[in-house]
Amino acid sequence: MTAVLVVDDDPHLLRALRITLQAHGYDVTTAADGHSALLAATQHPLALVILDLGLPDLDGTSVIRELRTWSRVPVLVLSARHGSEDKVEALDAGADDYITKPFGLDELLARLRALLRRSADPDQEPVVTTDAFTVDLEKHRVTRDGQDIRLTPTEWKMLEVLVRNPEKLVTQQQLLSEVWGPAYAKETNYLRVYMAQLRRKLEPETAAPRHLITEAGIGYRFLP
Amino acid sequence: MTAVLVVDDDPHLLRALRITLQAHGYDVTTAADGHSALLAATQHPLALVILDLGLPDLDGTSVIRELRTWSRVPVLVLSARHGSEDKVEALDAGADDYITKPFGLDELLARLRALLRRSADPDQEPVVTTDAFTVDLEKHRVTRDGQDIRLTPTEWKMLEVLVRNPEKLVTQQQLLSEVWGPAYAKETNYLRVYMAQLRRKLEPETAAPRHLITEAGIGYRFLP
C-alpha cells in the first residue's frame, strides 16, 4: 500500500484529504504541525508527503529543508499563497510540486499520481519487449536471451522507426525516407535486404516472423 | 549542458522562452508542432521537455503518450486551459507538471529546477568497477590490479563521458562535443586514436576489448 503523509493544521481539510485519499487506496497518516510531521516522517517509510505551507510552529520551507537533509521523498506543497516568490522558495527548498488553495481534488490526485509514477522504480527504462527480444531505445541496445545483438547502423535505424510506431503500419516510403533519406523512395530492395537481416537476427523463426510483419505492397509493421 | 526542448506554436513565446532559458545556462532546441517535437526528441538526448498543449497538428496529450512509449524524459506542460479535466488528462498521459498561462518566468524556472533535480540520477556510484579496472569519478582516478593508471587529461575526459553512461551508446558526435567541443564534430580520428590509447592502458586484451566497445559507424559504449 502506498503510504502518504498529510500535513495541515486545518482539521477539516485534513479529514477531507484523509477520507479522499483512503478512498483511492492510499495508506494515510496525518500531522498538524511541522515538528510532528518531521517526526512522523522518521517513523515509517513514506511514498509521498502532502504539506501545507501555513503551519503553526514552523515555516513550511524549513520543514522541507529539514526533511531534505535525509530524505528524498516527493513533497507536494499546498498553499493559500499565490505569490511566485513563495512558489520559487518552496520548490527550491526541495518541494516537487506546488498547488494553491482552493484546488480541485481530482487535480491533486493527478499530480500525486504523476509524482509517484516518477519516483517509482527509477531505473525502469522505456524498453520495448517481445517474447523473443527486447529493444532499449535509450541505451540503443537490443538483447535476445540476455545477450546483446549487434546491429549495424542501418539495421538499427530501421528497427527504431518500426519500434517507435508499435502496431502501426509503416509504409515503405516512410521507412526509406527516414532511414536512407527522401531521395530513396523507390529503392524497395533495401527494405527487403535489411528486413531479412533483422529477422535473421531477431526472429526465432526467420521464416515465420511474428514481430516484424510484412504488409505486401504497402509496408511493414512491428508487433510487440 | 542541460538540454531542453521547448514546444510551442507561438513564435513570440518560443523566442522569449529560448532567450530566458539560454540566459540561465540551458541548451535550448525548439519545435513549433507535435510532429517536429517528436522528431526532435529522437535526435539527441534531452533532459527536459516544455510542451504547450495547444499545438496546430497534434493533440498535446497524444504527443505525451507517444513520447512516453519510448522515453522517460520529464515533461512540463504549458496550457491556456485552466480546467481540471485538462490537467488530469495531461498528467495521467505522462506529464510531470502542468502550469497555466499566463505564468511567471521565475515560477517556470523553479518548477523546471525541481523536475531536473528529481530526475538527476541519484545513485550514480562515484566508483565504477569492472573485472579489469576501477574508475573513481570523484577522486579522478583509475586503478588496475591495485595500481594507479596514468591518464592524460583528454583520455580521462573521454573515459569519464563513457563511464557516466554505463551500457549506453554514446555517439561519436556526443563524445567529440563533450571532450573537444561542439566544433569538432567531424574529427572522428581523435576518437580512434584515444580509444586505442584507453584500451591499451585498460583492457587486458587490447585486441578484444570487453569494456570499451565500438559500435561501427555510430559511437562507443562502456560495459561494466
Place this chain on the structure above:
DNA sequence: GCTGATCTTGACGAATCCTTGACGCCTGTT
C-alpha cells in the same frame, strides 16, 4: 629557452558495412 609530455595529423592494412544483382518462391491475375 629547453625538455618532456601531450595533442594533432596523415597514412596504411584490416575489419565492417552497404550496395547491387541474380534467383526462386508465393500470390493473385489472365
Place this chain on the structure above:
DNA sequence: AACAGGCGTCAAGGATTCGTCAAGATCAGC
C-alpha cells in the same frame, strides 16, 4: 496453366569505417 509482380534470400564487390603507428606540432613546467 502461364504469367507478372512483390517478396525473401544469398553472396560478391566496392565503399566506408576502424585500429594502429609514428612523426610533427603544441603546450606546460622549469
